[in-house]
Amino acid sequence: DQQVKQNSPSLSVQEGRISILNCDYTNSMFDYFLWYKKYPAEGPTFLISISSIKDKNEDGRFTVFLNKSAKHLSLHIVPSQPGDSAVYFCAASASYGGSQGNLIFGKGTKLSVKP
Amino acid sequence: NAGVTQTPKFRVLKTGQSMTLLCAQDMNHEYMYWYRQDPGMGLRLIHYSVGEGTTAKGEVPDGYNVSRLKKQNFLLGLESAAPSQTSVYFCASSRSGTGQYTQYFGPGTRLTVL
Numbered sequence: 001d002q003q004v005k006q007n008s009p010s011l012s013v014q015e016g017r018i019s020i021l022n023c024d025y026t027n028s029m030f031d032y033f034l035w036y037k038k039y040p041a042e043g044p045t046f047l048i049s050i051s052s053i054k055d056k057n058e059d060g061r062f063t064v065f066l067n068k069s070a071k072h073l074s075l076h077i078v079p080s081q082p083g084d085s086a087v088y089f090c091a092a093s094a095s096y097g098g099s100q101g102n103l104i105f106g107k108g109t110k111l112s113v114k115p
Numbered sequence: 116n117a118g119v120t121q122t123p124k125f126r127v128l129k130t131g132q133s134m135t136l137l138c139a140q141d142m143n144h145e146y147m148y149w150y151r152q153d154p155g156m157g158l159r160l161i162h163y164s165v166g167e168g169t170t171a172k173g174e175v176p177d178g179y180n181v182s183r184l185k186k187q188n189f190l191l192g193l194e195s196a197a198p199s200q201t202s203v204y205f206c207a208s209s210r211s212g213t214g215q216y217t218q219y220f221g222p223g224t225r226l227t228v229l
Contacts, residue, residue, distance in 0.1 A: 004157070006157075031214075032214030032215055033214070034214055036220075041223070042222055042223070043119070043205050043207075043220030043221050043222050044158070044205070044220045046217045046218070046219070049214065049217075051215070089157055089158065091157075091214070093213055095214075100165075100212060101212035101213030101214065102148075102160055102163065102212070103158075103160070103214060103218065105159070107156055
């Protein structure tokens with residue numbers, strides 16, 4: 001059973017507009033959430049994260065919002081640039097419990113930003 | 116500072132053959148991980164290590180073995196390769212466990228088992 005779900009396999013956005021990538025989770029023990037970005041033929045790279053004690057974290061053009069009651073987080077990219085075209089993975093971890101803090105990844109959303 | 120490196124980048128095996136994937140990190144990280152990524156799937160944890168000489172099973176450990184004899188190296192072994200092990204394998208390392216410690220990934224090894 002998927003604990004981290006990214007229900008949109010792909011998203012296409014015009015350059016300069018906002019990109020919103022969504023992620024849902026089921027495990028209420030998750031206390032840290034991360035977004036990774038992956039280009040073809042490369043390993044994932046860390047983008048931004050948020051602790052469960054916060055509801056927003058911002059880093060330049062990237063903002064992550066966390067809604068704990070809905071078990072939902074989203075990544076906003078404003079403005080979107082062609083170089084943002086990549087696969088974005090949502091990941092979550094639980095500091096306590098059986099998973100030993102390991103990351104659980106969603107299936108990814110492929111973002112295409114068109115010039 | 117090379118970060119996380121993986122050897123080899125590509126490999127084709129026949130069913131039943133064995134091989135070892137090597138991961139090396141130069142960041143003095145305690146934790147190291149092996150993931151696999153299949154089409155349309157996220158990354159799934161195979162095995163991980165919380166320090167030199169220790170290993171533990173992840174989500175999909177069957178058919179794989181690992182060793183961490185040196186802090187900087189984490190080896191993933193396939194004793195008898197199967198077509199179901201065709202995948203892209205990523206190694207990662209982090210200073211400690213839990214999500215607040217960033218995992219740094221290598222470039223991946225693309226393995227095809229015929």
